Amino acid sequence: MVTQAWLSLSQVYSIISVQLLITVAIIAIFTFVAVFIITYLTLACCQGPRRRFPWNIILLTLFTFAMGFMTGTISSMYQTRAVIIAMIITAVVSIAVTIFCFQTKVDFTSCTGLFCVLGIVLMVTGIVTSIVLYFKYIYWLHMLYAALGAICFTLFLAYDTQLVLGNRKHTISPEDYITGALQIYTDIIYIFTFVLQLMGDRN
Numbered sequence: 001m002v003t004q005a006w007l008s009l010s011q012v013y014s015i016i017s018v019q020l021l022i023t024v025a026i027i028a029i030f031t032f033v034a035v036f037i038i039t040y041l042t043l044a045c046c047q048g049p050r051r052r053f054p055w056n057i058i059l060l061t062l063f064t065f066a067m068g069f070m071t072g073t074i075s076s077m078y079q080t081r082a083v084i085i086a087m088i089i090t091a092v093v094s095i096a097v098t099i100f101c102f103q104t105k106v107d108f109t110s111c112t113g114l115f116c117v118l119g120i121v122l123m124v125t126g127i128v129t130s131i132v133l134y135f136k137y138i139y140w141l142h143m144l145y146a147a148l149g150a151i152c153f154t155l156f157l158a159y160d161t162q163l164v165l166g167n168r169k170h171t172i173s174p175e176d177y178i179t180g181a182l183q184i185y186t187d188i189i190y191i192f193t194f195v196l197q198l199m200g201d202r203n
Contacts, residue, residue, distance in 0.1 A: 036066035043182050056178040063182065071189055075196065082199035090192040093154055101161040108159040110169040115159050122152045146197035153194065157187040 039062045043050045050056045075083045101108075108115075129145045132138065163172050164180040172180055 032066045032069045035062055036070060039063035039066065040182070040186075043178060050178045051175050060178055060182065064185070067186070067189055071193065074193055078196055078199065082196060086192055086196040086199055089195050090188060093191060093195075094157065094188050097154060097157050098161055101158055101165060107162065107169055108155070109162050109171070111159075115156065118152055118155065122149060143198060143200070146194045149194035150191055150198065153187050153190040157184065157191065160184050160187055 039059050043056070043059050043063065049059060078086075125145060125148065129141060133142060160180070160183040164184065165171075
């Protein structure tokens with residue numbers, strides 16, 4: 001009788017443990033998304049925290065952990081081969097864009113309005129694509145949006161790199177080095193996620 005009670009109790013607690021693990025996983029996802037949004041907006045919009053040491057480093061570290069967690073979650077849905085290839089392509093693109101920005105006479109920072117429009121178009125296209133794909137998955141539409149995203153964020157990377165380099169129409173203050181790191185890091189991560197989608201090899 002006692003043994004049966006212990007078995008019953010252990011089964012109940014095993015089920016509860018699984019339920020709690022699932023709950024913690026869901027909470028972690030939402031928490032990291034919340035941390036990502038809060039730290040990004042704080043660093044992007046609030047001059048005080050992003051220029052004040054050590055708060056700027058702490059916020060940037062929290063942002064990096066949140067972004068890394070979300071990127072890792074996305075990557076886990078794809079085959080290892082696809083992730084490695086996407087990483088290599090992203091590294092090549094990032095290095096190529098940086099070298100190009102050092103040598104070119106083209107000033108991407110003089111086209112701020114165009115980049116704002118490009119960002120809005122990408123956001124609206126993303127919302128529409130998400131809604132359409134929610135109801136019916138269309139492979140070519142997903143690939144088209146992924147290609148558009150990769151191209152747009154490559155251009156954003158060129159823009160942000162020139163902002164950091166200076167000697168252009170627009171530049172960021174040396175005191176805003178955290179902003180420069182935040183923008184370039186975000187561009188590179190988004191290039192990676194869009195290229196990963198283009199690879200299409202899901203688990």
